[in-house]
Amino acid sequence: QVQLQQSGPGLVKPSQTLSLTCAISGDSVSSTSSAWNWIRQSPSRGLEWLGRTYFESKWGSDYAVSVKSRITINPDTSKNQFSLQLNSVTPEDTAVYYCAREAQGATYYMDVWGKGTTVTVSS
Amino acid sequence: QSALTQPASVSGSPGQSITISCAGTSSDVGGWNYVSWYQQHPGKAPKLMIYDVSYRPSGVSNRFSGSKSGNTASLTISGLQAEDEADYYCSSYTSSSTVYVFGTGSKVTVL
Numbered sequence: 081q082v083q084l085q086q087s088g089p090g091l092v093k094p095s096q097t098l099s100l101t102c103a104i105s106g107d108s109v110s111s112t113s114s115a116w117n118w119i120r121q122s123p124s125r126g127l128e129w130l131g132r133t134y135f136e137s138k139w140g141s142d143y144a145v146s147v148k149s150r151i152t153i154n155p156d157t158s159k160n161q162f163s164l165q166l167n168s169v170t171p172e173d174t175a176v177y178y179c180a181r182e183a184q185g186a187t188y189y190m191d192v193w194g195k196g197t198t199v200t201v202s203s
Numbered sequence: 204q205s206a207l208t209q210p211a212s213v214s215g216s217p218g219q220s221i222t223i224s225c226a227g228t229s230s231d232v233g234g235w236n237y238v239s240w241y242q243q244h245p246g247k248a249p250k251l252m253i254y255d256v257s258y259r260p261s262g263v264s265n266r267f268s269g270s271k272s273g274n275t276a277s278l279t280i281s282g283l284q285a286e287d288e289a290d291y292y293c294s295s296y297t298s299s300s301t302v303y304v305f306g307t308g309s310k311v312t313v314l
Contacts (some may be wrong), residue, residue, distance in 0.1 A: 117303075119305075126206060126292075126305060126306075126308055127249070127292055127294075127305035127306075127308070128305065129294075129301065129302065129303035129304070129305065132302065142300075142302050144204075144301045144302075145204065145299070145300055145301050146204075146301070148300075178248055178249070187237060187254065187255055188235075188237040188239075188295075188296035188302070188303065189237070189239035189251060189254035189255070189294070190239070190249075190251065190294075191251050191254070191260060193248040193249055193250070194248065196248050
């Protein structure tokens, strides 16, 4: 059974970097059958896909246009986890952040989700 | 990338059937058979209910079914039960550089 365990601070100051980690059990971040996503949810923006990382002979990543200039998603194979970094945050980045597994292949959906981390951007 | 359009709320009595629509464009819903649906109870993470338009993951009740016509996808819940009361979101692959787009969400109320 695949499980995702999220960790990271719940409060970030404006202009600083939001950093979250998602630890994987029951699967591998290096699996060629999975991709690893970050999604956020806020009352104003609803559910918003942020980006993903995946391994297909080499590491790749895709990012939402809305955050592309500020976001990095990195795998950590030594700890079997992946991370989200979002730079130069503003109060608009306040949201519940979820990590999720995507069953890679000829399809697109997220079948396993972390429990979510509430992040507030405030001084 | 605009969100997919869903009705804000849908309601029905126990035992009835309801349908939630999800309107997109030819770049997302209409162009690919990669529509998925998620159920979210308050304070919980989304749960996959339907993938690839009409397929149910193992463990999901067969009271949930999905379909698509043109640029609009639909989720039907038959034999409505109290436990079905939740928020429901559609999602689609999109050919824009943003891989996924989500729907605006629909609150299902069991009367």
